[in-house]
Amino acid sequence: MSYPNEAEFYTSGRSSNEAAFLYQLFAREFGTNNFPDCSNFCHEPTSQGLPAAIGVGKGTCLLEDFNHADAIFIIGQNTGTNSPRMMTELRNAARRGARIVVLNPLRERALERFQAPQNVIEMATMTSTPIATNYYQVKVGGDVAAIKGLMKATIEADDRALGQGEPRILDIDFIEGHTAGLEPVRNDLRDTPWPKIERQSGLSRSQLEEAARVYFEANRVMICYGMGITQHIRGTQNVQQLVNLLLLRGNIGRAGAGILPVRGHSNVQGDRTVGITERPTSEFLEQLRRVVGFNPPRDHGHDVVHALEAIVEGRVKAFIGLGGNFVAASPDTTVVADSFRKLTLTVHIATKLNRSHLVHGRNALILPCLARSEVDRAPDGTLQQLTIEDSMSIVQASRGMLVPASPHLRSEPWIVAHMARATLGDKSVIQWESLVEDYSRIRDKIEAVFPIFQGYNARIAVPGGFHLTNSARERIWKTPNGKANFILFPGLDEDEHENNPEALWLSTLRSHDQYNTTVYTNNDRYRGVFNQRDVLFLNKVEMQKRNFAEGDRVDVQTLSSDGVKRIVRGLTIVPYNIPDGSCAAYYPETNPLIPLHSYDPQSGTPAAKAIPVVLKRSLAASPRSAGAQP
Ligand SMILES: Nc1nc2c(c(=O)[nH]1)N[C@H]1C(S)=C(S)[C@@H](COP(=O)(O)OP(=O)(O)OC[C@H]3O[C@@H](n4cnc5c(=O)[nH]c(N)nc54)[C@H](O)[C@@H]3O)O[C@H]1N2
Numbered sequence: 001m002s003y004p005n006e007a008e009f010y011t012s013g014r015s016s017n018e019a020a021f022l023y024q025l026f027a028r029e030f031g032t033n034n035f036p037d038c039s040n041f042c043h044e045p046t047s048q049g050l051p052a053a054i055g056v057g058k059g060t061c062l063l064e065d066f067n068h069a070d071a072i073f074i075i076g077q078n079t080g081t082n083s084p085r086m087m088t089e090l091r092n093a094a095r096r097g098a099r100i101v102v103l104n105p106l107r108e109r110a111l112e113r114f115q116a117p118q119n120v121i122e123m124a125t126m127t128s129t130p131i132a133t134n135y136y137q138v139k140v141g142g143d144v145a146a147i148k149g150l151m152k153a154t155i156e157a158d159d160r161a162l163g164q165g166e167p168r169i170l171d172i173d174f175i176e177g178h179t180a181g182l183e184p185v186r187n188d189l190r191d192t193p194w195p196k197i198e199r200q201s202g203l204s205r206s207q208l209e210e211a212a213r214v215y216f217e218a219n220r221v222m223i224c225y226g227m228g229i230t231q232h233i234r235g236t237q238n239v240q241q242l243v244n245l246l247l248l249r250g251n252i253g254r255a256g257a258g259i260l261p262v263r264g265h266s267n268v269q270g271d272r273t274v275g276i277t278e279r280p281t282s283e284f285l286e287q288l289r290r291v292v293g294f295n296p297p298r299d300h301g302h303d304v305v306h307a308l309e310a311i312v313e314g315r316v317k318a319f320i321g322l323g324g325n326f327v328a329a330s331p332d333t334t335v336v337a338d339s340f341r342k343l344t345l346t347v348h349i350a351t352k353l354n355r356s357h358l359v360h361g362r363n364a365l366i367l368p369c370l371a372r373s374e375v376d377r378a379p380d381g382t383l384q385q386l387t388i389e390d391s392m393s394i395v396q397a398s399r400g401m402l403v404p405a406s407p408h409l410r411s412e413p414w415i416v417a418h419m420a421r422a423t424l425g426d427k428s429v430i431q432w433e434s435l436v437e438d439y440s441r442i443r444d445k446i447e448a449v450f451p452i453f454q455g456y457n458a459r460i461a462v463p464g465g466f467h468l469t470n471s472a473r474e475r476i477w478k479t480p481n482g483k484a485n486f487i488l489f490p491g492l493d494e495d496e497h498e499n500n501p502e503a504l505w506l507s508t509l510r511s512h513d514q515y516n517t518t519v520y521t522n523n524d525r526y527r528g529v530f531n532q533r534d535v536l537f538l539n540k541v542e543m544q545k546r547n548f549a550e551g552d553r554v555d556v557q558t559l560s561s562d563g564v565k566r567i568v569r570g571l572t573i574v575p576y577n578i579p580d581g582s583c584a585a586y587y588p589e590t591n592p593l594i595p596l597h598s599y600d601p602q603s604g605t606p607a608a609k610a611i612p613v614v615l616k617r618s619l620a621a622s623p624r625s626a627g628a629q630p
């Protein structure tokens, strides 16, 4: 391995487009494409799964689509806690009579009823708006089966309509004019028996038929989804099955319809758009070479799991983090932390101290930086602007307003530029100092590399910013065959632990009062959990089977065949309405339970939402588990 490839350049998705663009320039001029990125933890199944299906790796919806949809599916996403702004759209849609269908193992309160904090009448009268019209508690990891069930029921209804000479259920014009690949998918659905779908999804045939009816009786349907879909061994296939379902009725590329991956960090999508990728295309690299004047490395680099593997195997010397809390967010935390301590150099550019800063290499730098909300002045005194791109591909500028925490703080772009200068010296062909004197110069470079940013500086001057065009939204399919593709996922996986009566599938979740690895309080108000986080949600049937009572403490151990013992001790049982065979606990405390090798092979996203585990009565003296913290 060459020397530059012994460095890993991690990004957490809070950085602006400007900082992210400079960061990838720095790493590439240094000589590597090692870009583990927090989207690898998150929506990589979207970025990997959608291009083959619809020709773009992003969602196709805009906020205004919520005003036109007749039905909105919310799958594996805890909107009330993690996307509170979207609740306004859902509430308005519910009030005008749109059907809202939820697929989630947990009954998330805000998706059942929502009290709008801005609504004076609701707050004063303690009333609320019902949100979900249909709520289905799919088993943890049961989504492929559930979505196949929805498609099977839709196709069966179409077969009946055809037989009775009634109007078709499938959008035949759209299918014939715009898509390819339906036949094998249809045959596979016919061959997949209902009892198997029921067993794997945890939902009955009649529930799935009812949900399918909502789907095909609606004219315009949106599907929104989150980590409950992506963080699985089959994450990419999950995403593609959602597209299949939408394509059956032409629900992509029309107002009120489409697919909406609900993103996490404010700029996780933008960072990707401006070049943070470990697998750059040759066209992009060629364009970069023309614009910036150095020859970027061509070999593909590391994503998160490959970076982690390299770190654990001792093939890495340096880790640089542009934001984030990489060690705590990672699977197999205990092993990962030990390996981090063997690195030669760790560097963190951060707004807040966190656990990863303490799990450091032999040389360690923590470089505090300005947050985007803080005032950032150019040398000439003017306020600098930064831009980000949201889940709907809207690019917007902002200027920091708050007084910086210290007069000595520098911005992310400034720090990246000066790190680059210090590392690359005069050999560098980039005018680092000049670029960070005025960030509009960085935007000019971004525009020169990526034609979709044409007129960048002028367009962000318009209030509301601008929309990066999305071909699939216009029904232009940038796939190799020029069509929207149904993508076959043949059969259904067997549940490898089905015959183990002890086994449960554990999902790891966020509470209301945390932002990823930052825990603000130990409360999770919508789920009714207060003053504790060391909990395990389990239903009463599974509790009785194991002779557990509310408040009992258990050790949770991963079932895996690699001989490594992964255990988190002393979680308190909280009886909860969650399907049989499933349980849930909070992230990041339970990350030591996720084997590093347990990830979606197509996207590299760790399977944080379905870990096979067994429970043992705990002998641990204190609820804080010894094994849980690195
Ligand atoms: N307040 C707050 N907001 C945040 C964050 C935060 O930590 N706090 N994090 C940000 C980030 S980076 C992200 S990626 C997003 C994450 O936002 P979400 O995608 O909502 O993430 P999670 O809370 O991990 O869990 C998602 C939901 O999936 C459900 N679920 C679990 N397993 C399954 C399953 O097998 N199938 C199905 N269908 N559902 C399942 C859970 O019950 C939960 O409701 O939120 C962002 N916004």
Ligand SMILES: Nc1nc2c(c(=O)[nH]1)N[C@H]1C(S)=C(S)[C@@H](COP(=O)(O)OP(=O)(O)OC[C@H]3O[C@@H](n4cnc5c(=O)[nH]c(N)nc54)[C@H](O)[C@@H]3O)O[C@H]1N2
Pocket: 012, 013, 014, 015, 038, 039, 041, 042, 227, 231, 264, 265, 322, 323, 324, 325, 326, 329, 330, 349, 350, 351, 352, 353, 354, 369, 370, 371, 372, 412, 508, 509, 510, 515, 516, 517, 518, 587, 588, 590, 591, 594, 608
């Ligand atoms: N088991 C399990 N594991 C998971 C998940 C799960 O659901 N279950 N979710 C995964 C997901 S979706 C994600 S996105 C990752 C999160 O992984 P990360 O993005 O690595 O983690 P965060 O907790 O968001 O990082 C918080 C830190 O970022 C820094 N920070 C915040 N804002 C800024 C900024 O503007 N600039 C800079 N330079 N630094 C800043 C602060 O120092 C803060 O402490 O975790 C993943 N891990």
Ligand SMILES: [Mo]
Pocket: 038, 041, 042, 043, 263, 264, 265
């Ligand atoms: Mo995320």
